[in-house]
Amino acid sequence: MKLSILAAIDRNYGIGKDNALLWHLPADLRFFKTKTTGHTIIMGRNTFESIGGGKPLPNRTTIILTKNPHYNAPENCKIAHSLQHAIDMCANKDELFICGGAQIYALALPLVHTMYITHVHATLQADTFFPKWNPNEWKKVSETHCDADEKHAYSYTFAEYIKY
Ligand SMILES: NC(=O)c1ccc[n+]([C@@H]2O[C@H](COP(=O)([O-])OP(=O)(O)OC[C@H]3O[C@@H](n4cnc5c(N)ncnc54)[C@H](OP(=O)(O)O)[C@@H]3O)[C@@H](O)[C@H]2O)c1
DSSP: OEEEEEEEEOTTOEEEBTTBOSOOOHHHHHHHHHHHTTSEEEEEHHHHHHSGGGSOOTTSEEEEEOSOTTOOOOTTEEEESSHHHHHHTTTTOSEEEEOOOHHHHHHHTTTOSEEEEEEESOOOOOSEEOOOOOGGGEEEEEEEEEOOBTTBSSOEEEEEEEEO
């Protein structure tokens, strides 16, 4: 099974503030939707509670990571108490997407094979950060640049990295 990270990061690896994203980039949301629809996504409890009003994203299986043994699984979601447990729950899947936030990216980075990173060309005030990766361990295999426009306050680049 292929394990992949999906994240949007600023120039300082910032990913969020006050349990919300730092930007509204519709093209990145579309990219996220295209990549993950029909698949299983894993996210930390904070990220889950920050999106979709506490409801799972449609047409995907959501696994929420929490250490709380009493956390009630929201409707149509699964719960795991460790990243390995979440991965084991998906042994029959082709690809599994790790969707944040900072705590879960840090756990997952040593395990994943692919990172889909949207580089947002801005330096914003963040309180949560993507972990620094070792550039010697990762090869960029594609990148697509997009300019800022009336719907996107910042320019951004979709990049795909695979582990050497
Ligand atoms: N830019 C992006 O692409 C992107 C993507 C996703 C999220 N974000 C941002 O990231 C921020 C949230 O990140 P975050 O680091 O605060 O939270 P998070 O990683 O989403 O969730 C953290 C929670 O996950 C659970 N957890 C952590 N380690 C665990 C482990 N080893 N086993 C089981 N459960 C574990 C804990 O839940 P319990 O407390 O319930 O035990 C912990 O409080 C937000 O600002 C969000 O908008 C950005």
